Amino acid sequence: MSPVLVNGKFLTQKMSGVQRYASELIRHYAAINPDVTLVAPAEGQLNSLYNMPCNIITTGSKAGLLWEQWQLPRFAAKQQQLLLNLCNVAPVMYKNKITCIHDIAFIRYPQFFSKAFYYYYKSMMPLIIRSSKHIITVSEFSKAELMDYYKLRDEQISVIPNAGFPMVQSVAAPMVQAPYFLFVGSVDPRKNLLLLLQAYSAAQLTQTQLVIAGAAYKSFNPELLQQLEQFKANPMIHFAGAVTNEELASLYQHAKAVIVPSLYEGFGLPVAEGLSAGCQVIASDIPIFREVAGEHAFYFKDKQTLTSLLLLLDKQDKRLNESGRDYVLARYSWKQSAALLKKTVEHI
Template sequence: MKIKRLGFDARLIGETGVGRYIKNLLLCLSLIDPVNLYFIFLKSNDLPKFNFRNPNFHKIALDVKWHTLGEQLLLPFILQKYKLDLVHFPYFNVPLFYPGKYLVTVHDLIIDHTRTGRATTLPFPIYLAKRLFYKLILIKALKRAVKILTISKSTKKEIISHYQIPEDKILVTYDALDSDFLRLAQKLVPKKYYPFDYLLYVGNAYPHKNLEKLIMVMNDPQIKQRVKLVLAGTDWFFYPRLKKMVDQLKLKKSVYFFGNASDKQLIDLYFHARALIIPSLMEGFGLPNLEAVCLGILPLVSDIKVFREIWGNSLLYFNPHDQDDIKRIIISALNLPKQKIKKLVAKAQTRIDRFSWQKTAKDTLLQYQKI
């Protein structure tokens, strides 16, 4: 079998979400493929942070910022220097003029559902132009890719429906638990940050996360008296809007902003939460649900297709558009006996084994070898 020269655009490895995907996939690929030559393109400051045992994995400094004109114009020339048989772009930001073969991972199609100015901090005309450019890149990436990977069947169906991509061109390779997160969870003695009962939300505050609706629910007297809300996520872009809303509703004693949490802090927060709550209108996979279930915490989640796909009927679902229904599920969860909660979590835990980085890496490598 011919030894292939494989490129992997890992510039986003330090970011949340897609960064975990890149890190875990590369780690597992390095354990199962000692043959093919890998050229891993990283930002200079990430080079010392990530090491691979196999000598066939080569780290290359690439300080070209993503979603820029530089990325579109410079990347094709840089990548061609390495005479690569295939490049894996783990995000849809593929250079329009790259002539070589590539595989792309699409995590979600949220871009197709955010058409208003609420989804940005930019002036609307600039946002509109930027969005159109991103859409052009996404369409080209999907049409020209030799294979498309996605992290759920729900996203696969959307790609087929929105862009008329043949079904056999798309392969579902699920997300899984971060290996470092698992190791840390097994040896930590959890620290308690708050002296009260709370629901935990983990993630960013983009409009599709539906946090404004959740905060409105926290303004209900029946909820306020029984439980608080803790929001854990990087304090940028849209969180300031939510803080302003909390101030206006005088909910400072009901809604708490933890800010960006390390894995250790996140485990602490999960461990002491009454439940995780995810009111998203759309998701690609929903990693916090997996983290919570792994730690024995019950998620309360939106009744959306991807969550049903991943979890079946093992979680507690609510209509994310209906404040009364969100309130209903919160009160229902607070009233559940501990034994019932344990039973529900145990049911959800039976589904965890379906998601492993080893399987995702094996399926991804098979695609590399086929091309």
């Protein structure tokens, strides 16, 4: 097999859905093509959570625009190797590359992003697409979105999906002893965490608590942060912040249900992770969640329906969602996605 370089900027970042996709896909791809090298910024602490099983080379300075658009492509040009970019952004001037674009949320919901982020992505994305040998994305939904907006042909883009969290029985003690619902994500406004908190408060539950797990709660939207802050006084709501892989596995393992209220996603990793852990899943009724979960989740379109579903599951004992687990494990696995990546690389 030909050697492959991977844009390893994500190794310096906190782990969210995009970074998890990159790390798990490369972890499994390296098992079938050992000649994989991650290229990371030389200045900056590598996040130990990733613990990648392949060669890592550092070059240039710290992560940022200069590193990704100048220092990384210069290094790749010297190696004359294919460069995989799995976190939306890629060096425009380096053409021997494959780029994964997870979604076009910044186009569909520009109000949820800072102006700087929006204009950077709006200007860069067409350049990245035109300069890439091939585009990959994470779902049929996102493929249709990209083909529609950027007028891509079917042969220019392939789907290499996410998969569920590699579930093993965690030995970590539950972070919350009482029955709880689980939200996994950031405070990105499109994740719609505020709606969940409002619905949970309206339900006035006394048995099932709510755990919010995800990256540090920062946002360019101070009004949203202020609205979220008022819920931290509720003793039934636990803001766990960033968690380790083992803690995340434990949270899924013991959750009564996983709640995913997003307005827009390219895939919806917590849906697949929740189902693969055998959890009940309550998800907003958007096309991508129907694609991932089929009929194996509860769906809602408004706060009232979400409140009713929380009340319904609050009264039930925790039960294994066997049909949902079997369904998602049969459709999605990192091993299958790695095989698709291998096929894509070989055909470039």
